[in-house]
Amino acid sequence: MRIGILTSGGDAPGLNAVIRGAVFTGIQVHNCEFVGFRNGWRGVVEGDIVPLGMPEVKGISKQGGTILGTSRTNPFEGIGGVDRVNQVMQENGIDAMIAIGGEGTLAAAKRLTDAGIRIVGVPKTVDNDLSATDYSFGFDTAVGIATDAMDRLRTTGDAHDRCMVAEVMGRHVGWIALHSGMAAGAHAILIPEQKTSVDQIVEWVTHAHDRGRAPLVVVAEGFSLDTMDDAHSERGLDAFGRPRLGGIGELLAPIIEERTGIETRATTLGHIQRGGTPSAFDRVLATRLGMAALRSVLDGHWGRMVALQGTEIVHVPFEDALGRLKTVPEDRYLEAKVLFG
Ligand SMILES: Nc1ncnc2c1ncn2[C@@H]1O[C@H](COP(=O)(O)OP(=O)(O)O)[C@@H](O)[C@H]1O
Numbered sequence: 001m002r003i004g005i006l007t008s009g010g011d012a013p014g015l016n017a018v019i020r021g022a023v024f025t026g027i028q029v030h031n032c033e034f035v036g037f038r039n040g041w042r043g044v045v046e047g048d049i050v051p052l053g054m055p056e057v058k059g060i061s062k063q064g065g066t067i068l069g070t071s072r073t074n075p076f077e078g079i080g081g082v083d084r085v086n087q088v089m090q091e092n093g094i095d096a097m098i099a100i101g102g103e104g105t106l107a108a109a110k111r112l113t114d115a116g117i118r119i120v121g122v123p124k125t126v127d128n129d130l131s132a133t134d135y136s137f138g139f140d141t142a143v144g145i146a147t148d149a150m151d152r153l154r155t156t157g158d159a160h161d162r163c164m165v166a167e168v169m170g171r172h173v174g175w176i177a178l179h180s181g182m183a184a185g186a187h188a189i190l191i192p193e194q195k196t197s198v199d200q201i202v203e204w205v206t207h208a209h210d211r212g213r214a215p216l217v218v219v220a221e222g223f224s225l226d227t228m229d230d231a232h233s234e235r236g237l238d239a240f241g242r243p244r245l246g247g248i249g250e251l252l253a254p255i256i257e258e259r260t261g262i263e264t265r266a267t268t269l270g271h272i273q274r275g276g277t278p279s280a281f282d283r284v285l286a287t288r289l290g291m292a293a294l295r296s297v298l299d300g301h302w303g304r305m306v307a308l309q310g311t312e313i314v315h316v317p318f319e320d321a322l323g324r325l326k327t328v329p330e331d332r333y334l335e336a337k338v339l340f341g
Pocket residue numbers: 008009010011071072073074075076101102103104105106107108111240
């Protein structure tokens with residue numbers, strides 16, 4: 001069998017380990033052949049294909065980014081569409097595809113599978129917001145990087161007796177903020193799921209400071225104060241019409257400083273959280289997902305994605321991952337909240 005692999009959407013540490021897991025098992029155990037589509041669906045639509053054999057995947061599971069490149073191209077736009085995808089697959093002798101990507105990638109994969117194209121999905125999200133998988137690769141790495149950054153912010157905060165605000169990723173959900181904030185002993189964790197007042201934040205910061213602490217406030221980029229309708233966005237829309245988030249930490253810092261009288265600094269971690277080498281956990285998870293995706297292809301599980309449930313890798317229909325975000329449940333937030341202030 002000849003299988004095409006693509007990575008689509010924002011990158012996440014572990015993409016290369018998924019590719020290696022699938023290619024290694026496919027070639028060594030099942031006599032499959034592979035090609036890579038370059039830059040996500042764009043490579044599918046444009047027929048931009050590269051060889052993908054053992055030499056290409058050697059040693060890549062520890063590499064960040066994706067050896068295939070990625071994009072946010074919609075395969076139904078421009079010259080794309082079902083007929084074009086079928087044509088490129090036929091011309092290149094490709095029997096099936098493994099699509100690694102986020103909700104949009106899987107939505108595209110579902111539409112193509114509904115039209116008869118043979119696709120298996122692998123969920124990708126650094127924010128950990130896809131339903132039907134307990135964790136996605138990249139999330140553990142991002143939490144590790146954010147926690148390390150907060151440990152560092154705490155020592156400089158202590159030295160100057162300052163309040164430090166750390167802004168982390170999390171467009172719609174606060175998983176990275178919740179986990180890294182808990183790990184680093186934050187005095188307040190602000191997430192998109194829980195609108196919060198300035199008064200409440202000021203109370204937590206003041207209380208921590210009164211106990212002799214340099215307060216650490218962790219805020220997800222998608223967080224809104226209770227007075228805001230939408231997440232803070234001051235840099236317009238991206239090429240796909242989504243508001244560019246970022247800057248809520250910088251917005252909060254002067255408010256906290258003015259209201260508490262404690263000197264306050266904000267740091268935005270940004271794409272550092274997505275770059276570089278994946279954690280051991282993410283390498284193992286991603287490798288297992290890649291291997292399972294290959295098994296799903298061999299078993300003909302079209303229209304399904306592999307997922308982690310508990311400690312098992314299972315496969316679920318694309319629709320189970322679509323349309324419903326995996327948000328931080330109230331009880332997980334309340335559990336963390338006990339530690340605030
Ligand atoms: N219903 C859809 N059909 C086809 N393509 C889609 C659909 N929804 C989104 N996409 C495409 O998938 C791209 C990648 O999105 P996604 O996989 O969610 O990555 P990310 O979450 O990192 O942005 C989107 O930018 C868009 O072009």
